[in-house]
Amino acid sequence: MTTQTDTIAAMSTPPGAGAIGILRLSGQSAVSIAETCFKPLGHSGLRDHKPRELVYGDLLDSGGQPIDRVLCTYSLGPSSYTGEDTAEFHCHGSPMVLTLGLEALFAAGARQAGAGEFTRRAFLNGRLDLAQAEAVGDLLEAQSREGARHAAGQLAGALSRRIGDIYSALVDVMAHFHAVLDYPDEDIDPFRLEQLDAALSVQEGELNALLASCGRAKLLKDGAACAIVGRPNAGKSSLLNAMVGYDRAIVTDIPGTTRDTVEERCELGGVPLRLIDTAGLRDTTDPVEKLGVERSRRAMEEAELILVLIDSSRPAEDEDFSLLQEAMALAPTILVWTKGDLPSQPCPMKRYEEIRCPAVTVSARTRYLDELCNEISCAFPQDLWGGYGEILTNARQEEAASRAREAVRRAREALQAGMTPDALLTDVEEALAALGEVTGQSVREDVTDRIFQRFCVGK
Ligand code: GDP
Numbered sequence: 001m002t003t004q005t006d007t008i009a010a011m012s013t014p015p016g017a018g019a020i021g022i023l024r025l026s027g028q029s030a031v032s033i034a035e036t037c038f039k040p041l042g043h044s045g046l047r048d049h050k051p052r053e054l055v056y057g058d059l060l061d062s063g064g065q066p067i068d069r070v071l072c073t074y075s076l077g078p079s080s081y082t083g084e085d086t087a088e089f090h091c092h093g094s095p096m097v098l099t100l101g102l103e104a105l106f107a108a109g110a111r112q113a114g115a116g117e118f119t120r121r122a123f124l125n126g127r128l129d130l131a132q133a134e135a136v137g138d139l140l141e142a143q144s145r146e147g148a149r150h151a152a153g154q155l156a157g158a159l160s161r162r163i164g165d166i167y168s169a170l171v172d173v174m175a176h177f178h179a180v181l182d183y184p185d186e187d188i189d190p191f192r193l194e195q196l197d198a199a200l201s202v203q204e205g206e207l208n209a210l211l212a213s214c215g216r217a218k219l220l221k222d223g224a225a226c227a228i229v230g231r232p233n234a235g236k237s238s239l240l241n242a243m244v245g246y247d248r249a250i251v252t253d254i255p256g257t258t259r260d261t262v263e264e265r266c267e268l269g270g271v272p273l274r275l276i277d278t279a280g281l282r283d284t285t286d287p288v289e290k291l292g293v294e295r296s297r298r299a300m301e302e303a304e305l306i307l308v309l310i311d312s313s314r315p316a317e318d319e320d321f322s323l324l325q326e327a328m329a330l331a332p333t334i335l336v337w338t339k340g341d342l343p344s345q346p347c348p349m350k351r352y353e354e355i356r357c358p359a360v361t362v363s364a365r366t367r368y369l370d371e372l373c374n375e376i377s378c379a380f381p382q383d384l385w386g387g388y389g390e391i392l393t394n395a396r397q398e399e400a401a402s403r404a405r406e407a408v409r410r411a412r413e414a415l416q417a418g419m420t421p422d423a424l425l426t427d428v429e430e431a432l433a434a435l436g437e438v439t440g441q442s443v444r445e446d447v448t449d450r451i452f453q454r455f456c457v458g459k
Contacts, residue, residue, distance in 0.1 A: 001150065002177035006027055006028075006111055007025055007026065007027030007028060007029040007030050007033055007096065007109060007110045007111070008026055008027055008110060008111060008112070008113035008114075008117055008118070008121075009023065009024065009025045009033075009102060009105040009106065009111070009112065009113060010024055010102070010112065010113040010117075010118070010457050010458035011023055011024075011098050011102060011457075011458050012024045012118075012458035012459065013089075013093060013458070015095060016093075016095065017093055017094060017095060018093030019092075019093050020090055020091070020092070021090075021091045021092065021093035021094065021095075021098045021368070022088055022089065022090055022091070022458075023088065023089040023091065023095065023098060023101050023105065024087075024088050024089075024118065024458060025086060025087045025088070025105060025200050026081075026082040026084050026086045026113075026115075026118055026121060026129075027084055027110070027111055028085065029083070029085075029109055030074065030084065030085040030086050030087045030110075031046070031047065031074045031085050031087055032074070033087070033105055033108040033109050033110050033238070034072060034074055035045060035047065036060075036105045036108040036109075037059060037060050037061075037089075037105055037108050038055075038057055038058070038059055038060065038070070038072045038089070039057050039060060039099070040055045040056065040057035040072075041056055041057050041058075043458050046072065046237075047188065049427065051073075051074055051075050051076050051079075052073055052074075052075055054071045054072075054073050054090075055071065055072050055073065055075060055430045056070075056071055057069070057072060058070070058071065058106070059072075059089055059091060059097075059101050060104060060109035061100055061103070061104045061107075062103070062104055062108070062240070065099055067091075067097055067100045067104065068091045068092055068094070068097045068100075070089045070090055070091045070092075070101075071089070071090040072087065072088070072089050072090075073087065073088050073090075074086065074087040074088075074127075075087075078126070078127070080124060080127075080128065081118065081122055081134075082118050082121040082122045082127065083121065083122060083124075083125025083126065083127045083323055084121060084125065085429060089101060089244035095234070100397075108341035109342070112457075113457060113458065114452075114457065115452065115453050115455060115456060115457050116137070116452030116456070116457075116459055117139075117452070117457075117458075118458070118459055119133050119136050119178070119452060119459055120133075120452040121446055123452075125442060128155075128438055129157075129160050129439040129440050129441075130437075130438070130440025131154060131159045131160050131163070131397065131438055131439050131440070132154065132155050132157060132160060133184035133440070133452070134154070134393065134394065134396075135151045135152075135153075135154035135155035135159075135389070135393070136151075136155060136459065137459075138150070138151035138154065138393055139151035139152060139155060140456065140459065142220075143220075143221070143223070143265065143272060144267045144272035145267060145270070146218060146220055146267070146270055146271070146272060147220040147221065147272065149388045149389075150216075150217070150220060150388050150389050150391060150393070151389070151393075152388065152389065153387060153388030153389020153390065154389035154391075154393065155389070156389060157389075158387055158388060158389030158390045158405075159389055159390055159391065159392070159397075159438070160439050161391075161437055162206075162210065162390050163210075163401075163435055163438050164353045164439070165206070166203050166206050166207065166404075166435060167432060167435050167436070169199060169203050170200075170201070170203055170408070170428055170431055170432055170435070171274070171432065172199070173196055173199050173200060173411075173428055174201075174425060174428045174429065176192075176196060176280045176433070177422075177424055177425045177428065178300040178425070181220065188210065193415065194197060194416060195218050197412060197415050197416065200302050200408055200411055200415065201412065203408055204405060204408045204409060204412065207404055207408060208420065209407040210390075210391075210392060210401055211392065211401055211402055211405060213390065213391035213392055214348035214391070214392050216391050217392060217393040217394070219271075219272065219304075219380070220272055220393075221393075222274060223265050223272040223273050223274035224271060224272065224274065224304040224305055224335065224380060225274050225276060225299075225302055225303045225304050225305070225308070226273045226274060226275050226276065226303060226304065226305040226306070226307060227276045227278060227299040227300045227302075227305075227306045227331075228240055228255060228275060228276065228277050228278060228307045228309060229278050229296060229299075229300055229306060229307070229308055229309065229316070229323060229324070229327065230295075230308060230309030230310060230311075230320075230336075230338075231310075231311075231319060231320060231323070233311065234309040234310060234311050234338055235309055235311060235338035235339055235364055236277050236278065236309055237262070237277055238338075238365070239307070239309060239336070239338060239362060239364050240262065240264060240275050240277040241364065242362075242364040242367050243266050243268055243273075243275060243369065244264045244265075244266045244275065245266070258323070261273065262276070262277040263276050263277075264277075267371070268369070268373050268376050269372075269374060269375075269376035269377035269380075270377050271376050271377060271379075271380045273305070273376070276299045276303070278295065278296030278299050278300075288440060298308070298374040300326070300330050300331070301330055303330070303331045304331060304332070305331060305332050305333075305334070305376070305379055305380075306327040306330065306331050306332070306333045306334075307333075307334050307372075308320075308323055308324045308327050308333055308334070308335050308336055308439035309336045309338050310324075310335065310336070310338065311338055311339055312337035312338060312340060312342070312344040312345065312361065313339045313342035313343065313344060313345060314345055315345050324355065324357065325355075328355075328357055332379050333357055334357070334358050334359070334360060334372070334375050334376070334379070335355075335357050335358065335359040335360070336359075336360055336361075336362055336372060337359065337360070337361045337362070338362055338363075339363060339364075339365070339366065340342070340363040340366075340367070341363040341366045342369060342449075349423050358375050358378070358426075360372045360374075360375050373405050392438075396437075399435045400433070400435070400437040400438045401433040401438060403430070403431075404430075404431040404435045407427045407428070407430040407431035407434060408427070408428075408431045409425035410427045411424050411428050414427060
């Protein structure tokens with residue numbers, strides 16, 4: 001354990017008034033600073049209470065005056081979040097109380113913590129590996145339920161275990177090469193060579209699967225771009241409003257109201273989406289509307305999912321059908337019959353039934369979206385990605401895993417080309433080093449600096 005000589009302090013709850021506000025300390029003097037600034041009710045001192053017990057008492061300023069009546073708890077390293085001695089004050093969530101309390105902690109010898117410094121200490125003390133520490137940041141920033149679940153899984157060690165399995169399989173292979181190097185006069189049995197190649201091939205496959213999970217992480221972070229297209233008045237803005245749960249886009253029965261694209265995030269069917277409400281697609285001479293129509297087409301080109309809306313209460317037209325075909329050529333598409341609460345028109349074009357495109361009915365008015373939710377979850381199936389947290393969540397992890405895969409690939413090529421075991425060893429060692437970077441076993445300090453800077457102060 002590397003207890004830092006300085007003790008850091010910070011507010012760990014967001015600024016602003018709230019029910020509870022937390023001040024946090026970590027470092028060699030955490031408990032003695034807490035003792036200076038806290039007086040339990042009654043005659044006991046803080047250390048008369050067991051670690052992790054919640055002790056009721058007064059938080060005091062540097063002159064010994066009470067600032068707030070609070071709960072205080074301390075933990076002793078290494079059994080704490082940071083691995084060092086820590087203390088926490090659970091105050092009333094008043095910005096003024098927290099400011100005064102923090103000033104008292106500084107006066108007693110603590111210094112202001114930097115961004116992510118508590119978690120950084122946890123990493124340095126081996127309480128979390130780097131992938132887990134990054135998961136703390138992802139958890140704080142999660143924009144969707146799925147994103148939060150993945151971050152929680154990664155924090156619990158899911159990715160680290162997956163990386164660890166590949167790591168230990170490669171160590172086994174390396175051990176064999178070392179054994180061969182120790183007895184250079186003996187030829188390697190061809191059967192053994194095949195076994196080694198098979199072992200490397202399995203790990204290459206594992207790394208491929210892991211790298212494929214990056215798409216999922218991107219989707220969780222950014223949301224899948226989902227373009228809502230259709231003729232004017234098809235109900236695009238109304239559907240967007242129903243999906244996000246409030247009136248984001250202007251709804252009128254005047255065709256051509258939405259002239260620009262409107263973007264909003266939501267989660268439907270467990271899938272985080274970046275909804276793009278577009279200008280109605282129709283031939284127009286209005287220059288502003290024309291620009292909007294161009295943007296709609298661009299939104300379709302960039303979309304990962306296209307919802308083609310057709311008003312079920314009006315006769316469908318040829319234009320609807322060609323739009324559907326255009327969308328299907330660009331991205332996975334769902335045909336959405338809108339205004340399902342109104343009497344529907346018999347579809348004049350039988351051809352919709354022949355087209356291989358999932359079709360659902362919605363009503364923005366009654367907020368009936370169940371069929372659409374189901375269809376969206378089918379478009380982005382969860383089980384393709386493995387368990388929660390078993391995914392690579394950022395460019396740093398992806399880059400390191402892809403270097404590991406390249407090194408394994410080179411090792412296999414060398415093996416097949418009959419290279420000597422020492423040449424192979426270099427590649428396998430490189431793969432191990434790259435994997436070690438994902439979990440932080442072998443990572444440069446400037447890289448960790450960058451990771452923790454993204455955290456908020458107090459985490
Ligand atoms: P957009 O031009 O495609 O964005 O269509 P809007 O969302 O602006 O809707 C056009 C018209 O259809 C408005 O008068 C809406 O009130 C109406 N509308 C939209 N969705 C529904 C629906 O689910 N049910 C009914 N009855 N009317 C709807």
